[in-house]
Amino acid sequence: MKVLQVVPSSFGHNEISMSIARSGKGDVEIATLDAGQGELRAATEELGIGLQPLAGRTVLSSTLRLRRLLRQTECDIVLAHGHHAGWYLALARVGLRRPPVTVVVRHHNLYHHLIRRRVRVLIDRMTIRMVDAMVACSTNVGDTLMAEGCPIGRLLYATNGRSWAKPPEPAEIEKHRESRTAAIRIVAGGNLKEEKDYPTLIRAFGRVIENGSDADLFIAGMGAASARAELEALAFRCGVGDRVVFGGWCPDALAVMAAADVVVHSSIDEASPQAVYEAAGLGIPVVATWAGGIRDILGRYQGLIEPGDAEGLAEAISEVLADLSAARERADRSAAEIRSAYGSDRCGESYLRACSRAHDRRTRGRR
Numbered sequence: 001m002k003v004l005q006v007v008p009s010s011f012g013h014n015e016i017s018m019s020i021a022r023s024g025k026g027d028v029e030i031a032t033l034d035a036g037q038g039e040l041r042a043a044t045e046e047l048g049i050g051l052q053p054l055a056g057r058t059v060l061s062s063t064l065r066l067r068r069l070l071r072q073t074e075c076d077i078v079l080a081h082g083h084h085a086g087w088y089l090a091l092a093r094v095g096l097r098r099p100p101v102t103v104v105v106r107h108h109n110l111y112h113h114l115i116r117r118r119v120r121v122l123i124d125r126m127t128i129r130m131v132d133a134m135v136a137c138s139t140n141v142g143d144t145l146m147a148e149g150c151p152i153g154r155l156l157y158a159t160n161g162r163s164w165a166k167p168p169e170p171a172e173i174e175k176h177r178e179s180r181t182a183a184i185r186i187v188a189g190g191n192l193k194e195e196k197d198y199p200t201l202i203r204a205f206g207r208v209i210e211n212g213s214d215a216d217l218f219i220a221g222m223g224a225a226s227a228r229a230e231l232e233a234l235a236f237r238c239g240v241g242d243r244v245v246f247g248g249w250c251p252d253a254l255a256v257m258a259a260a261d262v263v264v265h266s267s268i269d270e271a272s273p274q275a276v277y278e279a280a281g282l283g284i285p286v287v288a289t290w291a292g293g294i295r296d297i298l299g300r301y302q303g304l305i306e307p308g309d310a311e312g313l314a315e316a317i318s319e320v321l322a323d324l325s326a327a328r329e330r331a332d333r334s335a336a337e338i339r340s341a342y343g344s345d346r347c348g349e350s351y352l353r354a355c356s357r358a359h360d361r362r363t364r365g366r367r
Contacts, residue, residue, distance in 0.1 A: 003355050004075040004100070005030045006066065006085045010051065011038030013253075015162035015274070016347060017081060018043055022163075023348025031069060033062055033085060059088070067092040070099055077101040077355045079135075083108060087123050090130035102131040103358045105158070105351075109141050109271045109292045111195050125149055133358035135351070137272040138293030153361070156354040160272040161347030164281060164339050168255035176218075176252075176259035182243065184215035184321060187260035189253060189275035190267070192223020197289075198231050200310045201266035206238030207314035213321050216243045218260070220250040258282050262320050262327070267291045268307040277342040283335035285327035287316045297342070301334040 003024060007017050010032040021028045021044070029052070030044055036053035044051040052069060056062035066088055070078065078100050080089040086104035093099040104127055112120040128134055128150045135156045136142035145155055177185070186205065190196045198219065205217045217240070219231075228246055235244040250256050253275070257263055263279035263286050270276075270292035277297050279286050288294050290304035298304060305312045320327045340346070 001077065001352075001356055001359060002027045002075040003029070003352065004069070004073050004078045006054075006078060006080040006089055007032050007040070008082050008084045009034050009038060010036045010040035010053075012040075013162075013274075014040045014043065015344070016160055016351075018047070019161055019163065019344040019348040020079070020351045021047055021049060021348070022344060023352055028352075029073075029075060031066070033088065054088075063088050063091045067096070070096060073100065075100055077103060077359055079351065079355055080104045080131075081107060083112075083120065083124065083127075086127045086131070090127045093130070101133075101355075101359045101362050103133045103135060103156075103355055104131050105135040105137065106141050106145055107137060107271050109138070109144050110269045111193070114269055115194055121148075128154075132362050133354075135354050138270075138296045140292040140295070141271050156357055158350040158354045159342065159347055160274065160277070161342040161344055162274065162278065163344040165344075168252065168258045168282075172252050172255035173258045176256055180216055180218075180259075181245070182214045182216040184213060184261045185259065186215050186217045186317065187220065187257055187263050187279075188217065188265065189220045189250075189257065189263070189279075190265070190273070191221045192219075192227040192231065195267055195269045196221070197266045197268045197308065199234055200268075200308055200313060201264060202231060202235050202238055202240065202244065203310040204264075204266070204313035204317060205244070206235075206240050207310065208317050208321070209240055209243065211314075211318055213318065215261075215321070216245060218245045218247055218256065220247045220253060220256050222249045254278060254282065257284055260284055261324055262287060262317065264313070264317060265289065265294065266307075266313060267294070270294050272296065277338055280331065281335055281339040281342060283328065283332045285320050285324070285331045287313065287320060289313070297338070301338075302330070 031052035035055040036051050054065045080086045133154045134150050137160050235241045257279045265288040272293040289307040291307045
């Protein structure tokens with residue numbers, strides 16, 4: 001079984017697509033909707049597989065390039081990651097006499113509903129109707145897909161993950177420890193989007209400082225300048241403007257988290273947040289809400305906070321800081337299990353298994 005992955009961008013870590021490529025042992029190819037000049041190019045070259053850029057000036061031109069690739073490819077299955085790649089794939093397969101099996105991975109949960117983007121919600125629903133199968137990366141995403149009209153017979157599940165083979169460099173960890181501006185460092189990771197609910201985190205952090213903790217808050221994630229300005233203004237109103245650091249894009253995200261005393265995830269919605277399983281896999285104490293796929297990752301190991309509850313979040317953070325040694329011991333006990341559950345091998349194998357099932361289902365349907 002040969003698989004062609006379609007990813008939205010060659011930039012960033014691309015841990016999931018590379019986990020699938022490693023597990024595929026030469027039977028997996030990758031195409032990207034951009035020009036293919038990001039980190040993914042070097043990663044695919046190291047693995048000995050090609051990277052096909054599909055960048056066009058418009059959505060139509062990129063879709064037509066993907067359509068030509070579908071006609072030419074010898075792959076049995078095309079696996080598209082995320083909203084944009086999934087929609088391009090759904091459009092590209094229309095009218096093809098013998099299209100490969102088309103599978104789309106949903107890497108978001110309720111985000112388009114939360115931000116009231118009706119067109120994107122409509123596209124999500126149309127994608128479900130137009131492809132052979134949908135893959136959910138958490139139980140909550142599966143529930144959302146079914147609510148949006150995905151028949152259970154076309155719903156599959158897989159587990160996200162990353163390679164743990166290269167731990168963060170000690171020198172990088174120490175560099176981030178030295179950059180802190182207080183005795184305690186709290187880290188949050190993720191783009192400055194509504195679903196991350198950084199306003200609740202900043203309000204909770206303000207209460208933690210009011211309670212006497214000497215801490216700073218490092219937010220690792222990119223976002224619009226307007227979003228950052230609003231969060232900076234809120235931090236000053238909460239009296240912690242000089243203690244909140246906006247770190248932007250951090251290529252050494254693991255080192256950032258490894259240097260933290262506690263990682264906090266305040267989201268109101270998630271699919272399967274990489275920052276949560278990375279921090280937990282490193283053995284860093286995590287305080288998080290129960291939003292979306294966070295429950296799949298941490299629910300069996302610890303209590304979780306109601307989304308939007310600044311008081312509850314502050315209380316949970318303060319409890320961890322009151323006895324960091326005990327919190328680290330608890331985190332260490334679950335770290336190995338989380339690394340195994342969210343490791344590269346399991347991730348890649350679970351997605352390839354989902355692809356195989358989608359292929360088998362369509363093959364049976366043709367008989």
